[in-house]
Amino acid sequence: MATARRQRKDAARNALLVLEAAAQAFGVGGLAVDMREIARQAGVGIGTLYRHYPTKEELLVAVLQADIAAWTERTSTVDTADAYAALRSYVAATLSTLAERRTLLDGLAVGDVAAPAFAACGEHLRTTLAPLVARAHTDGVLRADVTMEDVGLLIVALSRVVQVAPTAWERQLDLALTGYRA
Amino acid sequence: MATARRQRKDAARNALLVLEAAAQAFGVGGLAVDMREIARQAGVGIGTLYRHYPTKEELLVAVLQADIAAWTERTSTVDTADAYAALRSYVAATLSTLAERRTLLDGLAVGDVAAPAFAACGEHLRTTLAPLVARAHTDGVLRADVTMEDVGLLIVALSRVVQVAPTAWERQLDLALTGYRA
Amino acid sequence: MATARRQRKDAARNALLVLEAAAQAFGVGGLAVDMREIARQAGVGIGTLYRHYPTKEELLVAVLQADIAAWTERTSTVDTADAYAALRSYVAATLSTLAERRTLLDGLAVGDVAAPAFAACGEHLRTTLAPLVARAHTDGVLRADVTMEDVGLLIVALSRVVQVAPTAWERQLDLALTGYRA
Amino acid sequence: MATARRQRKDAARNALLVLEAAAQAFGVGGLAVDMREIARQAGVGIGTLYRHYPTKEELLVAVLQADIAAWTERTSTVDTADAYAALRSYVAATLSTLAERRTLLDGLAVGDVAAPAFAACGEHLRTTLAPLVARAHTDGVLRADVTMEDVGLLIVALSRVVQVAPTAWERQLDLALTGYRA
DNA sequence: GATGAATGAGGATTCATTCAT
DNA sequence: GATGAATGAATCCTCATTCAT
Known part of the structure; x- marks a missing residue:
């Protein structure tokens, strides 16, 4: 049993190694990366990689899910004073997450496989961002016609700035947010 | 002579057909599209495609250049009243061009081959956008600390909106520009 | 008529230009040379090349025939004192011809198309070399058991020396011929 | 460990099968042979071929190296009585090796990749042939002015005979060697 | 007759995935 | 469970040859 447990631990560790290598590799080379290269960077055999993620698509989705998990965690602790x-804190947390997660940032999606992952993403947006927008309206700090969708698109827009000029997004955020203010 | 010209005309037409098919195909499938598929959609043989664009890279660059040409033309006629x-007109013209040119929008670039094309792009930005920003400052309609780079990044940012929600960019532009106003 | 004649002259000239370019090109790159490259070096269009030589093979055969013609001419004037x-003069004339004709030297032959050309070659060997060998036997300057075939193979052998060390064949010829002497 | 070794054994066998098929194929069709054809004759998939020899050039070099190895082995056991x-034995061993190794015989070489292989070849010539020539001089069985280079060129020359008339080289060797004798 | 644009079969190489060990 | 060798479909590109002008 001890052996079995040890093996399971190793297996879990391998899965993680692959996931990290994949995140790195997809971030650098996009979908074009060679599965072998990922295996190599993870320090495992190609067979091991395929045992854990039976398809390139599934591996990508796994990376995406990890990214989204990191994001939901990060954005659940916004200062609400x-x-x-x-x-602003919510948007900033989102963008700073994107800055570290190229896969998510690049919107690497593939066919319908990634759809569920992104659906979870929208779900989280609705449950966490909506209250913040509502409160901003209540407190009168947001133009009355600005909706949650507008803020979502602001994030989407600034994500491109993150991509192109990783240090400039904060300034652009403040410039743009001025326009959203009441 | 007339004969020779006629042939060139046909050839030129084929080159154009290929270019358009490529713009379409790259826009849909990114760099992954099969050269044969492009040839098929252009209605020419694969050999003809390669006669005009000896490399996938060169074909992509040609598409990019056409996109950029369309953009420079479109943005040279902004209303200056x-x-x-x-x-605003300049930024809007740029974004509406992007909306029609997926290749440019997706920033499909490949190695150093595309660099010159994009360099021309930056060049054009500097010569056309700079005066507009300068005049806006002179006329006091732009916050004093807003630079040409800020406007450039605004375009970059909104290009993502164009990509994700092709009809929403105009509203976002006006929202954001409010923040840039003096 | 003058025009017609002029055109025929031009056509003949083109055929010759192609032949020379082909001899050069095959000599350098073997059969792998691109037909377009030959046309380019001949200064004619690819269509013109194909008008005169409908096939790569046929062009090669034409080069071969020109080579063989040069050889038969050169070897018909051996000093018979x-x-x-x-x-020796006959063998030397043959080898020096080979030294200038890479196509022939490399034995570039292709399928059955070149066979007739080489047959003519063997034919010439028999009619010109045979008498020389016969007389050498009569005069007692050649070992009695040395046949015409032996001399033929001597040429074949030394042709490789010509190929590998273009200046060394004469010495090797004299060394070897010593063994053939009575 | 035993497991790993077994796999390597299979892989090694495949590499060898490919090498032999390639030697055969290059010998018959020169460099023009289709890699797929080689794979087919080796009884492996094209991917397997490329796993062992990542390039057509490298495969050719491998064949060349095997040929040279066979030659050095064969010529290291010459009777020295x-x-x-x-x-004579040395030269004969060389020629009979060539008779079985078309790739080496045809001098199939490709760019600079084959250069090292052939360099090793010249090296071996110098270390094994030189002493034999020296001893022949000492024993007075070779014309004083015949050098190692002459013998080398004799081999080169007769290699063409091997190519053209595979059974005639021995007679030609003896004829020619007579001229080299003291 | 000359030209060169068009054609497409053919050939080298890559890479996702499977499977024997 | 891990490994990496084997597989072959897919893809880029070349080049002999044809044909409209």
Whole structure:
């Protein structure tokens, strides 16, 4: 049993090694990366990689899910003292997550396989961002016609800035948010 | 002579057909598209495709150059009556060009081959956008600390909106530009 | 008519230009040379090349035939004063021809198409070399058991020396011929 | 460990099968042979072929190296009882090796990749042939002015005979060697 | 007759995935 | 469970040859 457990531990560790290598590799080379290269960087055989992720697509989805998990965790701890600060904090946390997660940032999606992952993403947006926007409206710190969708698109827009000029997004965020303010 | 010209005309037409098919195909499938598929969609043989564009890279660059040419043309006729309107018009013209040119929008670039094309792009930005920003400052319709780079990044940012929600960019542009206003 | 004649002259000239370019090109790159490259070096269009030589093979055969013609001409004027000198002169003339004709030297032959050309070659060997060998035997300057075939193979052998060390064949010829002497 | 070794054994066998098929194929069709055809004749998939020899060039070089190895092995056991016999034996062993190794015989070489292989070849010539020539001189069985280079060129020359008339080289060797004798 | 654009079969190589060990 | 050798479909590109002008 001890052996079995040890093996399971090793297996889990391998799965993780592959996941990290894949995140790295997809971030650098996009979908074009060679599965062998990922296996190599993970320090495992190609067979091991395929045992854990039977398909390139599934591996990508796994990376995506890990990214999204990191994001939901990061954005669940926004400081809520001030309504405007809370909103800004949420957007900033999202963008800073994207800055570290190229796969998510690049929107690497593949066919319908990634759809569920992104659906979970929208779900989280609705449950966490909506209250913040509502409160901002209540507190009168947001233009009345600005919706949650607008803020979502703001994030989407600034994600490109993150991609192109990784240090410039904070300034652009503040410039743009000025336009959203009441 | 007339004969020779006629042939060239046909050849030129084929080159154009290939270019259009490629723009379409790259826009849909990214760099992964099969050269044969492009040839098929252009209605020419694969050999003809390669006669005009000896490499996949070169074909992509040609598409990029056509996109950029379309953009420079479109942005050279901005209404200059009002400084703010002129600036907005420039950004809007750029974004609407991107909306029709997926290759450019997706920033499909390949190694160093695309670099010159994009360099021309930056060049054009500097010569056309700079005066508009300068005039906006002179006329006092732009926050004093907003630079040409900021406007460039605004375009970059909104290009993502174009990509994700092709009809929403105009509203986002006006929202954001409010923040840039003096 | 003058025009017609002029055109025929031009056509003949083109055929010759192609032949020379082909001889050069095959000599350098073997059969792998691109037909377009030959046309380019001949200064004619690819269509013109194909008008004169409908096939790569046929072009090669034409080059071969020109080579063989040069050889038969060169070897028909051997000095016949002394039987041994005549024999040596014949072999030397052959080898020096080979030294200038890479296509022939490399034995570039292709399928059955080249066979007739080489048959003519053997034919010429029999009609010109045989008498020389016979006379050498009569004059007692050649070992009695040395046949025409032996001399033929001597040529074949030394042709490789010509190929590998273009200046060394004469010495090797004299060394070897010593063994053939009575 | 036993497991790993077994796999390597199979892999090694495949590598060898490919090598032999390639030697055969290059010998018949020169460099023009289709890699797929080689794989087919070896009874392996094209991917397996490429796993062992990542390039057509490298496969050719491998064939060349095997040929050269066979030659060095064959020529290291020459009978040294009599100086003249030893020399003849060396040349004969070389030629009979060539008779079985078309790739080497045809001098199939490709760019600079084959250069090292052939360099090793010249090296071996110098270390094994030189002493034989020296001893022949000492024993007075070789014309004083005949050098190692002459013998080398004799081999080169007769290799063409091997190519053209595979059964005639021995007679030609003896004829020619007579000229080299003291 | 000359030209060169068009054609497409053919050939080298890569890479996702399977499977024997 | 891990490994990596084997597989072959897919893809880029070349080049002999044809044909419209």
